[in-house]
Amino acid sequence: MDIILALWYRNIKIFARNRVQLVFTIIMPFFFLYVFSSIFKNDSIENPVNYMLAGIVITTVFQTSLTIATSTIEDIVSGFMKEVLVSPVKRIQIAAGQLLSAATIATLQGIIILIIGYFIGLKFTSWITPFAVIGVMIVVGLVFSGLGLFLAALVKNSQTFQIVVTAITMPMTFLCGAYIPLSMLPKTLQYVAYLNPMTYTTAFFRTIILEKTSLTTNQMVAEQLAFKIGGFVITPLISMTIVIIFGLVFLLLSTYVFSKVDFSRINRSKSKEADIFS
Amino acid sequence: MRNIIEVKDFVKKYDKFTAVDNVSFDVEEGSIFAFLGPNGAGKSTTINTLCTIFDKTSGTLTIDGKDVSRERDAVRGVIGVVFQEPTLDNKMTVMENLIMHCHFYAIPKSEVVERIQFVLELVELLDWKKAMVSSLSGGMKRRVEIARSLLHYPKVLFLDEPTTGLDPQTRAHMWDYIVKLQKEKNITIFLTTHYMDEAEICSKVAIMDGGKIVAMDTPYRLKQQYTKDKANITTSDEQGLTLLLDAAGFIYKKKTGYYSIEVDSIPKLMEILSEQKDSITDLEIKKGTLNDVFLAITGKDIRK
Numbered sequence: 001m002d003i004i005l006a007l008w009y010r011n012i013k014i015f016a017r018n019r020v021q022l023v024f025t026i027i028m029p030f031f032f033l034y035v036f037s038s039i040f041k042n043d044s045i046e047n048p049v050n051y052m053l054a055g056i057v058i059t060t061v062f063q064t065s066l067t068i069a070t071s072t073i074e075d076i077v078s079g080f081m082k083e084v085l086v087s088p089v090k091r092i093q094i095a096a097g098q099l100l101s102a103a104t105i106a107t108l109q110g111i112i113i114l115i116i117g118y119f120i121g122l123k124f125t126s127w128i129t130p131f132a133v134i135g136v137m138i139v140v141g142l143v144f145s146g147l148g149l150f151l152a153a154l155v156k157n158s159q160t161f162q163i164v165v166t167a168i169t170m171p172m173t174f175l176c177g178a179y180i181p182l183s184m185l186p187k188t189l190q191y192v193a194y195l196n197p198m199t200y201t202t203a204f205f206r207t208i209i210l211e212k213t214s215l216t217t218n219q220m221v222a223e224q225l226a227f228k229i230g231g232f233v234i235t236p237l238i239s240m241t242i243v244i245i246f247g248l249v250f251l252l253l254s255t256y257v258f259s260k261v262d263f264s265r266i267n268r269s270k271s272k273e274a275d276i277f278s
Numbered sequence: 279m280r281n282i283i284e285v286k287d288f289v290k291k292y293d294k295f296t297a298v299d300n301v302s303f304d305v306e307e308g309s310i311f312a313f314l315g316p317n318g319a320g321k322s323t324t325i326n327t328l329c330t331i332f333d334k335t336s337g338t339l340t341i342d343g344k345d346v347s348r349e350r351d352a353v354r355g356v357i358g359v360v361f362q363e364p365t366l367d368n369k370m371t372v373m374e375n376l377i378m379h380c381h382f383y384a385i386p387k388s389e390v391v392e393r394i395q396f397v398l399e400l401v402e403l404l405d406w407k408k409a410m411v412s413s414l415s416g417g418m419k420r421r422v423e424i425a426r427s428l429l430h431y432p433k434v435l436f437l438d439e440p441t442t443g444l445d446p447q448t449r450a451h452m453w454d455y456i457v458k459l460q461k462e463k464n465i466t467i468f469l470t471t472h473y474m475d476e477a478e479i480c481s482k483v484a485i486m487d488g489g490k491i492v493a494m495d496t497p498y499r500l501k502q503q504y505t506k507d508k509a510n511i512t513t514s515d516e517q518g519l520t521l522l523l524d525a526a527g528f529i530y531k532k533k534t535g536y537y538s539i540e541v542d543s544i545p546k547l548m549e550i551l552s553e554q555k556d557s558i559t560d561l562e563i564k565k566g567t568l569n570d571v572f573l574a575i576t577g578k579d580i581r582k
Contacts, residue, residue: 006381014369079365083426086329087382088354 003089007097008104015068015105025064029056029113033120036179046223050210053117055178057110058140058205062198063169065106065141069148069254070165072098073155091259098149099251103141110137125211133209140201143247150254153261172198177224194229197246200239203227207236282307282434282466283328288337290323297323299489300337305468305482307433310460312477313470314568315486316578321470322362324486325438328468329359342433355383358427362438364419366411372398372422373407376429383430397425401455417448424455428465435459437469441476453479474568483568487576497568504574505566507541515557522550536560 015022037052075081084094111134114122124130151168155161174180175189176198182190193199207213207225217233220226227234234242283305290298298320305311313321326332328339330350339346342356367375373394380390398404401421411419420440427435440456441449457479459465469480477483477497484494493500512535513519519537523530526546530539541547541563551558572578 002384003381006378010367010370010374010378013374017369075367078368079361079363080367082361082363083365083367083379084382085331086354086357086359087379088351088384089382 003093004097004100007094008101011068011098011101012104015101025060025109026112026116029060030116032056032179039180039184047121047210049120050117050122051206051223052179053113053120053122054206054209055176055202057113057117057137057209058202059173059176059178059198060113061106061110061137061140062144062201063173064109065102065143065145066148066169067165068102068105069098069145070152070161072149072152072258073161076152092255095149095255095258099142099145099254102145102148103138106141106145107134107137110134110141122209129209129211133205136205136208139247140205140243142251143197143201143243146247146250146254148254149258150250153254153257172196175199176202178202182224182227194227197243199227200234200242203234204236204239204243279306279308281305282342283311283468284338284340285324285328286338288324288327288339289335290320290327290332291335297489298327301486301489301491302337303484303491303494305434305466307466308460308464309481310456310467310469310479312480312483313468313486314472314474314477314483314572315470316472319486320489321486322438325436325468325470329357329436330354355430356433358430358432358435360420360423360427360435360437360440362442364423366419366422366426368410368412371408371410372403372414375411375422376407376426379426379429385430393429397428400428400458401425417444417451420444420448420452421455424452428459428463431463432465434466434468437467439470439472441471441473449473449476474572477568485568485572485575487572487578492575493571500568500571501566503571505570507544507566508564509539509541509547510536510560510562510564511539511554511558512536512560513554513557514559515554518557519550519554522553526550 033049033052033056037049072081081094084091114130114133151165152161155164171192175185175193176196177193178198182193182199185193203225207220212220212223212225213236215223215225217226217235220235221228221233225236226239281304283303285304286302288298288301289296301320301324313324315321323332327334328341328346330346330353334347341353344352344356346353367378370378376394376397377390380393385393394407395404398407401424403418403421403425406414406418411422414422424437424440437456441452444452453476456467456469460467469476471477480497482494483497483500484491485500486492493504495503511519516532516537520532523537523539526549528539528542528546528550530537532538539547551561
């Protein structure tokens with residue numbers, strides 16, 4: 001536990017020290033809010049700014065947790081993880097430290113955007129909502145840091161890695177209904193969006209944060225909080241289950257792969273590479 | 279003195295390539311043991327296997343009586359490692375790096391401050407404890423790594439090419455620390471190097487080439503066994519010297535301005551010197567170096 005906490009503290013510290021990154025990750029969402037909120041005005045959404053804001057909060061949590069977790073790769077490349085390798089530390093402790101810190105930072109960012117959102121017009125009527133919102137952000141943070149750590153543990157070449165991360169985050173961000181309503185997407189892309197776990201994350205999070213849990217199924221489908229695929233309706237509750245299952249799978253996978261991965265593998269010579277696969 | 283490291287019939291294969299081929303050696307507690315050899319000789323493979331990073335193909339390797347493959351965690355607790363490439367956390371300060379290490383090795387909270395003070399003093403970096411690692415010079419980073427590797431009071435310290443890439447002055451300093459550690463703390467030091475002069479300081483040297491240990495002894499005995507002293511003589515009576523050398527059966531080379539003679543026996547050389555005492559203007563006797571040892575054993579020059 002001590003090691004997990006120490007690593008958690010380290011990562012938070014590193015993030016806090018990087019002021020540029022901090023400012024940038026707060027400004028960007030509002031830039032997107034400004035650009036995209038007009039799109040929702042034409043749609044059947046009651047309060048487009050709040051609707052959009054909800055999407056932005058959750059995509060920020062998603063992107064931050066993924067990015068922070070994948071930054072583990074920097075620690076592997078810099079050699080820091082090799083220190084861990086010859087110490088009596090268990091790999092699972094390292095994985096836990098990385099996952100928890102990524103989820104924490106992501107949640108903190110989500111909260112910052114929420115606070116700014118409050119001044120733009122996001123209001124809660126129930127006192128339970130803010131707690132539920134934070135709870136969901138922590139879960140979502142953990143889910144996607146799991147995916148991030150999994151990617152970091154799989155990487156073979158640190159140079160192409162950044163491209164891979166972008167190639168994954170971009171479609172997941174833009175094909176989930178957070179910035180662009182799914183109804184405005186071409187049919188094919190809509191089906192792609194149904195395969196995107198972020199689609200369900202966004203729908204589920206919006207239902208909670210906009211306090212729409214009491215809507216009828218038809219109203220939910222109209223507001224894109226639920227999806228009708230064929231004859232089957234995916235309610236926010238099913239969405240939540242999907243996200244949690246996805247998260248559990250990747251949390252387990254990432255910890256497993258991370259425990260097995262050879263940190264000395266990257267940037268090493270041929271002969272040592274051979275050692276990895278033997 | 280007991281053996282702290284024992285290696286028997288160690289083999290390491292990568293697919294079909296044999297990196298280390300049936301190597302056996304022991305290291306006495308409290309000594310400085312060096313692996314000497316060109317790149318690709320199998321030094322790093324051996325050190326990485328001893329540090330529990332690689333798995334052996336066959337053989338037995340123990341550190342402090344613990345099996346390197348079976349009791350990894352126990353072994354990890356008694357060793358300190360400084361790798362060839364930097365493994366510091368660049369985003370943190372020197373102090374934070376050291377504190378993190380204390381967490382990794384479960385060092386009691388009450389001792390952390392004291393131990394950090396001690397290791398930083400040892401490598402003369404106390405004034406830099408608040409500096410970001412990324413702002414330090416290469417030599418300082420190495421010193422931080424050495425300091426860090428000592429925090430948990432290891433019994434064996436592994437140094438994989440500790441001075442590669444450092445300037446001569448820092449290299450000399452580095453060696454002061456290493457020798458100080460060995461003397462004062464009785465830490466066993468196991469290092470690899472391809473600098474011959476560094477190997478001279480060690481208690482025992484194993485020369486590796488092509489995955490095998492080709493010779494192993496104290497530097498002094500290695501030189502005694504494998505090299506001959508060389509005498510460089512400048513004389514005004516070159517004809518006379520040539521005659522004397524030929525008569526005594528010396529192997530020599532005539533170079534510009536001097537004779538380079540391989541000395542088999544000192545008394546025979548003394549005879550020649552005394553006969554030539556009026557014409558010799560310059561005399562230099564050179565001891566063989568470990569490089570000569572390496573050359574004699576492998577037929578290769580390590581520096582190439």
